[in-house]
Every structure is written in structure tokens, then in C-alpha cells.
Amino acid sequence: MNSALDLQFVFPEVILLVCALGSLMGGVMAPRKKLLGFLALLGIVSAGLLLPLSSQAGSMFFSRMLVNDPFSVFFRQLLLIISGLVVLLSMGYEGLENEDSGEYYFFLLLMTISMMLAVSSTHLLLMYIALETVSIISYLVAGYDKRDKYSSEAGIKYFIFGALSTGILLYGVTLIYGLFGTLDLTVIVQHLPAAGTPQQGAFFLALLLIFAGLGFKCSLVPFHMWTPDVYQGAPTPVAAFFSIGPKAMGFALLLRVFTQHFSWGTFNGTTAALVIAALTMTVGNIMALTQTHIKRLLGYSTIAQAGYIFAGAALGTAAGNQAVLIYLFIYTVMNVGAFGAVIALGNTQKSRYIEDYVGLYKRDPVTAVALTVCLLSLAGIPPLAGFLAKFTILAAIVDAKHIPLAVVLVINSVVALYYYARLIKNMFFEEPSSPSPLPSKPPALQVLLILCVLANIFIGLWPQPLIDWLTCLFLPSN
């Protein structure tokens, strides 16, 4: 117990909170609202710089509520990168300009803080509270575009599905508390062998309920229904954020609960987990085939991607877990790039459908090339980063000798290519109906698109630094 060290550990979160509050006040007082985005970025960058200091503080904080392990270090870094990218997206999104952007960045940073707390916790109560905070703010930002009825629909839909799922999660958590008298996962694991047969059933049920709650966040089948509707309605940067931020957190918690402390084998769930992974990727890809709305298409595509990621988590092996981390990182740069291109076009054209992308190459080559690179990467075409991500997952699956799942995964990536290629075809193969070039993009968006393209190419060609970084993180604990 050392309150100074406790504070040192959460210092990045404190900085974020300060900036969040600053942004909220700035939204009321600042004459130029555009600067608020920079304030948020400043907070994120300084929080990132403080992370190394934070991780020197020790291993347990706030009465074992927060832990400092390689896992939390990785996810805190990843979440900061994600929110940094989403702030860039939001700065390039013109729908936000006239809104109360101060509140928006406040919400965004608050979600980041909650997610960072969630991933560094081994205590189910704190996990639940952080998750609930993220959820409540999510409902607000999903319906942020007040004049758009789809946005309001998205907010309500997310709220209903989300409230139900966190309720289910909470039910599971209470069962755990009833069984073990504590919610600290590290303690529960020690009690585990002592649990008798009647308790085993309740324990099984509790884990199942927790899985359902987290599966909603990761949009795993059968908890995926909300995804396309919410993405379609929510402001595009918010949809982009949903597709990576809460998802990364969801996978972090899934890994934490189901592979670090318990295992799928604890409740004979290995096969079920593998089947869910296979179903998630298949359903996502097949549903995406016929989509005409670009955000719904990306929505189903993220479901499929979640399936690939979950395939790594379902294995429960060290290689599988590492593959999940690599995939999540690469998935972030691929998906942000794709959403960035959608924002770029949505700003000026109000485009919603994939027909609107016809001849984009002639009208805005940077966006078209960036979107193409990100889509090919999502499809897993070498030598782009997405191939490496898929390769590591596939390698982990083959290593664990689950050949049928490996075959399902590779067939899925062929199916996925069809709808990604359809979009590329629209952009490159066909002539635009009006050949005039599009007006120039906001600089933040231009920067973001170029960053994503470079990241996709460089990680693909030279992935060793990324892998080394993960290995460095995890080597001391193993």
C-alpha cells in the first residue's frame, strides 16, 4: 500500500482526465473549437510518454484493484494509439465541427480512461464498472448526430443491447461473488480446485454469462446483431472507434478472464469457443457479401475480423494469445484507414453506398489508394500487414493442430476478398459519373490516411520490431 506509487501508476489516466475536463470547459469558453482536438491529442501523447514511468511503479495498486503486467502495458499503449487515431479521424470529420466538440472529446477521453482501467484490472468489480462507463458514454456518442434519425436509432439500439449484455455480465459477476466471496480473479483461481461438484455448475453458468457480456463488446456471433445498425447510424469516427476501441478492450478482458486466469478447458468450452470463432468469421463474411451501405459493409467486415481474432483467443495457447495481440494492433491501423477513407468521402459527398465510390480514383487518388491498401490488408494479401496478422493467427491454429478451423479461416479469407475487391473495382475499374476532382480533405485526415498506408506496408515488410516489442513485454513474466 503506497498511495504515491498508486498515483504514479494512474498518472497517464490523470493527465487524460485533466485534458478531458479542459476540453469540456474549452467547449464552452474557447473561441476556436478546432483547437480542442489538439488538446485531446496533447493529452494522449503526454499520457503515452508517461506510460513507461507508470509501469515502473510496481505490480499491484489500489488494494489489488489494478495490476501492472505486460498485458496491461500492451493494452494501455494500444488504447492510447487507438484514441489518438480516432481523435485524428474526428478532427477530419466535418459533421462534428458545428456540434459541441468540447463534450465530444471529453467523452472520448473518458472512454479511453475507462478502457485503460478495465484492461489493467484483475478485479471483476472494477472491470464491470469500467465496462459500464464505456457503455454509457457509447450510447451518448452513438446518437451524437442529433439531426440524423439513424444516429438516434443507433444510440437507442446500442443502449438496449448494451444494457442487456452488461446486465448479463453483472449477473455472472454476482454469481462468482456468491461462489467465492471475492471478485479478485487471482484469488478465485487459487480457490478453484476446492470447488465441489454442485458449485461447478454455477461457476460454469457464471463464466458463460461473463462470456456473453464480453462477446457483445467484441461482436462475436451470436451477440453481433447490433454491429451493422450501430455503425450505420453512428457518426463515422464514432463507428470507427467502436470497431477498434471497445473491441480491443473486450478482447483484453476475454483473454484476461478466459486464458490468463481460467482456461476454456475450465468449463469444457474449448470446442464451443472454436465453433464460435468459426461462426463469427463465416457469418460476418457471408452477410458482408450483399451489403451496399459502406458502413454496414465495414460493420460486417469487423465481425469477420473479430472472428479471426477470437480464433486466436479460443486456442488458449501462448502463441494464440500473442497472435491476438499482433492482430489487434494491425487491425487498428487497417480499420482506421478504411474508416478514414469513408469519412473523407462522406465529408464532401455525403456518400453512403458503395456505388458512390465509382471512379473515386480519378477524383481523389490519395483516398482511393489508401482505402485500397487498407482493404487489401484486411483481406490478408501479402506483403501487407494484414497478411502477417492473419498468418500469425493461422500459424497458432495449425500449431495447436486445429486443421478444420484453419481451413475455415482460409476459405473465409477468400470469401472476404470478394466484397473488398468489389469496392476496389468500383474505385478503380469504372469511370466516375462526374470527373471533377473532390475538394481537398482536412489536413488531419490526410495525415491519418498516409500514416495508415505506410504502417500497413512497413509492418508487412518489416514486422520484426512489432514482434520484438511484444516479446520484450512478455518475456520477463514467462
Added chain:
Amino acid sequence: MGILTTLILLPLAGAVFILFIPAKNSAWIRRTALAATAAVLGTAGALVYCFDPTQPYLQFVEKVPWIASFNVWYFVGVDGLSLGLVFLTALLGLLACVASFTIERRQKEYFIFYLILMAGMLGTFLAQDLFLFYNFWEIVLVPMYFLIGIWGGPKREYAAIKLFLYTLAGSVLMLVGILALYFHAAPHTFDMVELAKTSRGFDLPLQMFLFLAFFLAFAIKVPIFPFHTWLPDAHVEAPTPISVLLAGVLLKMGGYGFLRISFPFFPEAARTFAYPLMVLGVINIIYGACVAMAQEDFKKMIAYSSVSHMGFVLVGLASLNLTGWNGAILEMFNHGIITGGMFLLVGVLYDRAHTRELSRFGGIAAPMPVYAFFLTVFSLASLGLPGLSGFVGEFLSLLGAFAAAPTMTMIAAGGLILTAGYFLYIIQRVLLGPLNPEAVPYPEINRREIFTLVPLLAITLVVGIFPELVLRFQETAVTVLMHIVRRG
């Protein structure tokens, strides 16, 4: 930086250079592309010159760690199995580049994709690390998709996506196979030389599983019946230079895959599957020839003739003896040269007539005598006239096959008659007969077009008379490989 890396990087450097040339400056775009492909051919020529044919193992090896955690290496090398194909790629790359000068729309992107395609094809033949090999194998698909999809014919979008999906479907299963190999090797490695040694010791069921995992990828590329349906669509829609590369180089990637991976890695499985493979080859020959004969579209006819010719390659490979293999590898080289020429000739006619329907030609030999000469020679080479290169490859393939499966070989040899049938039919319908009134204004074949055909014609003649010129580069490597496959 070694000669092989130079070979892969030269086209990429050209592509990057073109990226910075303004799109309007088509003269410099063409010059850069031409310079890059000519440099590739020059380097490939130097490679052939420096290559030591008495050495059966990899030469000009370069090995640098790439992804250390997975034990992936940037490992390139060339031996007798790949040398001919590398040279073929470089030669057709230059000639098809010259033929690409007729492309008028979006030249900048065209040549960027073209050069990336070149790098991918060369890399596929040079890579000696399975991870690297897979990367190059897939890289080829993306520029191909764009090249057919943007610059192709009326049904280009359908053809492009079909090619992309078909070949990807094949290669992803190969990826599973590659990973299975990787995890069965101890220590885990993607090194093809090491893996070939390890995997020979696998028991038969595992070998058979892995053989089949790789088989689909190669079978779709070759293409083997019934996985060939992407080929006619892709060929008919592709612009002429891309058809040349598609038939001349891409199809060879399949045959090369069998030689480089399937047979040396899984010799026991290869012996088990030799007879079915032979049957598939014979089906290819007969089916391809029959379908070719029924075509009304000139280009589609040549496309199906490729299916038929690749059947000879398969038959030679499936014979599992020295003669057959030498024939198969030679046939791959020859088919690249001859069919490359045939597609160029179809392109010449198409540029003038804007149609490929055979019924709309006829008597063209009168206004275009030089064209008639080229078309006749290449047709005769393609149908296997002794003295021209096509004959040697097919003859050796069949000779090898006869030792292994006489009945099948007899049926396959029957295919030669069909082949002669449809090629003579082409000559008759295009060149001979009364002059089709529409054909009168066609100008004679021009100097640029002749330039693209003369080297191919020369090789066809020379190899037809002195096949040893090509064979001597591959014989040692093939002998060593055959020894391994026979012994298991």
C-alpha cells in the same frame, strides 16, 4: 546486393521511378518501363552466362534473416529448374513491355502495375524460403487483377475477380500446407532446402495430405482440368501483353511448383499420385484440344491450346523419369516462347480488326504476307512440327511417359493430331481462302510488332534444332532431383 536481388528490385525501382513522373508525360513513362525491363533482361542474360550448368545445387544464393521470430529468411537462389523460367520471364517481360506501348489509357498506372507484376513473377521463381515464396506468389495476383480489370475487354471485371478468387482459393490452402510443414520440421523452418530434406521422411498419409494441400494451388495455376475455367475468361479479357505474361509465365508457376515443392518434398506421395496425375494430364491434352477446336474466338482458341499444351507438361512430370522431366521443363520454356508469340500475333490482328472472331477473317495472307509468315511458323511450332522447338518438348515428354504408362501415352499422342487439326484450321480460316472484304484496309505488321516477334521466332528455330542449348542448363539439376524422388 547480389544479382538475384538486383533482378527483383530492378522492376520495383522502375515502378517507384514512374510514380514520380507526371501522368501526362507518356514518353518518359514508356522509356522508364522499357529501361527497367531491358535491364532485367540484361541481368538475366548475365545470370545465364555466369551460371554453372555442371552444378546441381542452388547458385547465387543470398540469405538474410527477415522475421527472426518465425525463422523467416530472405533466401533467394537459382538452379537448373528455375534458370530457364527466370530467363523466360525477363525476355517476355521486355517484349510484352514493348507490346504495351499501344496502351493509351492510364499509362502511368499500367506500367506501375506491370513492373510490380514482373517483380512478383521473378521473385516466385527465385525464392527459396516458403514464406517468401508465398509472398511473391500472392503479390502476382494483385497487379494482375488491376491489369485485367482496368485495361481488359468488355467482361474484364468478371474475368479479373474470377482470376483473383480462383487463384487465391488455391493458394490459401497452400498456406495451411506451408504452416503444417513448418510445424512438422524441427527446428521450425521455412527454408525450402532444409524442408525438402525433412519432409522426405514423413509417413505416407502426412505426405499425401501435404501434397494435396499444395496440389490445389498448383493445379489452379497450371491449370489442370477441372480447375481451368478461370483461364479462358482471363485470357480473352486481358490486354495482349498481359495475355502473353499470363500464358508465358503465370501458368509456369504451377508447373514450377510441382517441380520445386510437390515432388522433392513428398516423393512417396508423388509416386502414389503419379498415375492420377498422368490421367489428368491426358485429360488436359484431349479436352483442351477438343474445346480449342470448337472456338470461334481466336484468342480463346489459343487459351484452350495452352490448357492442352500444359497437359504435355503434366504428362512429362507424372512420368517420374529423366526423359519425361527434361521434356516437361523444356516444354514449359517452349510453350512460354511459342504461345507468347501466338498471343502477340492475335493482338496484332485485333488492333487492326477490333474483333477476334475467326469467321470475320480470311485471306489475310494477301494484304499481310509478313504477318502470315509469322503466324504460320508459330502455328507450326505450336502444333509440334519437327525442327521447331515445340516438337522437342512434347516428344521428350511423351517418350518419358511411354516408359511409365504406355496406354495413357498413346491417348495423349492422339492429342497431337487434334492439335495439328485446330492450328491448321486457324491458318486456313485466318490466312487462306478468299479475302474477307473487311480485311482489305489492314496495314501490314509494323516494325515494333516485328521486333517483339523476332526474338521468339529465333529461339523457336534454334531450340528446335539444338535443344541441348536449353537442356544443358537443367540436366544436372533434374538428374539429382530425379534421384531423390525415385529413392524417396
